[in-house]
Amino acid sequence: MAETVLATHDLRKSFGALAATDGVSIDLRAGEIHAIIGPNGAGKSTLIAQICGALRPDAGRVAFLGQDVTGLSTQARARMGLARTFQTSALAMEDTVLQNVLLGALGASGRPWQFFGRASRDGALRDRAEAALEAVDLAELSELRTAELSHGQRRQLEVAVALTLAPRAFVMDEPMAGLGQEGSKRLTGFLDGLRAQAPILLVEHDMDAVFALADRISVLVYGRVIATGTVDEIRRDPRVREAYLGDAA
Numbered sequence: 001m002a003e004t005v006l007a008t009h010d011l012r013k014s015f016g017a018l019a020a021t022d023g024v025s026i027d028l029r030a031g032e033i034h035a036i037i038g039p040n041g042a043g044k045s046t047l048i049a050q051i052c053g054a055l056r057p058d059a060g061r062v063a064f065l066g067q068d069v070t071g072l073s074t075q076a077r078a079r080m081g082l083a084r085t086f087q088t089s090a091l092a093m094e095d096t097v098l099q100n101v102l103l104g105a106l107g108a109s110g111r112p113w114q115f116f117g118r119a120s121r122d123g124a125l126r127d128r129a130e131a132a133l134e135a136v137d138l139a140e141l142s143e144l145r146t147a148e149l150s151h152g153q154r155r156q157l158e159v160a161v162a163l164t165l166a167p168r169a170f171v172m173d174e175p176m177a178g179l180g181q182e183g184s185k186r187l188t189g190f191l192d193g194l195r196a197q198a199p200i201l202l203v204e205h206d207m208d209a210v211f212a213l214a215d216r217i218s219v220l221v222y223g224r225v226i227a228t229g230t231v232d233e234i235r236r237d238p239r240v241r242e243a244y245l246g247d248a249a
């Protein structure tokens with residue numbers, strides 16, 4: 001079996017009487033896309049927030065690259081290579097595409113932000129930023145203002161920023177949201193190739209994308225994983241059809 005890169009062990013988080021994450025154990029293996037699906041309010045965002053370090057669990061553990069990271073900050077996990085993408089506000093819209101990636105590369109280098117002007121002339125950083133843009137197919141748009149990119153291209157740019165961190169795992173929060181059919185299809189093709197760089201934990205409501213991309217799917221309902229399996233196993237599972245997929249399966 002492929003190596004486990006990221007895992008949660010019996011993770012629990014309650015808000016008052018509500019158990020938003022009620023003993024979740026999942027793992028992400030090298031080379032795979034593992035999708036997390038479930039109805040609204042199932043606890044997907046709460047789970048992701050605990051995995052990335054934005055929310056402290058009440059109990060349970062998060063392991064990344066074989067290390068217990070439960071007590072580490074978001075920044076410390078990011079420095080280890082845990083890349084959370086698709087919080088679009090992270091992009092500076094008035095800056096160029098290249099500047100956005102340079103900022104990411106600079107952050108990854110651990111150097112202070114005030115050296116940005118110098119960084120844009122730093123050959124190694126620039127090379128790293130340009131390689132990331134090449135990898136997401138945006139090299140030709142590097143001098144464009146970020147605001148001029150399509151929604152789908154902005155998602156690709158966020159991945160480029162993440163690539164400068166040399167990610168060991170991606171955690172993606174609804175990448176298809178707001179893209180429309182054509183945009184989703186294009187981004188699906190892009191993510192398909194990206195799993196070769198690092199495995200992807202994918203929270204997504206767009207079932208076409210999930211069925212096209214996922215090596216495995218976990219279904220979360222009321223804070224619990226009710227099933228984990230391949231696309232076919234999940235589509236056939238009567239509990240999943242009843243709780244979530246219905247006719248979409």
Ligand SMILES: Nc1ncnc2c1ncn2[C@@H]1O[C@H](COP(=O)(O)OP(=O)(O)OP(=O)(O)O)[C@@H](O)[C@H]1O
Binds near residue numbers: 018045
């Ligand atoms: N900070 C909070 N305080 C109180 N309740 C919260 C908080 N965050 C989440 N919840 C509740 O926890 C439950 C799980 O929410 P969460 O946002 O994790 O679900 P989700 O699966 O991501 O939903 P969606 O698909 O709609 O994004 C919901 O009932 C939600 O109202």
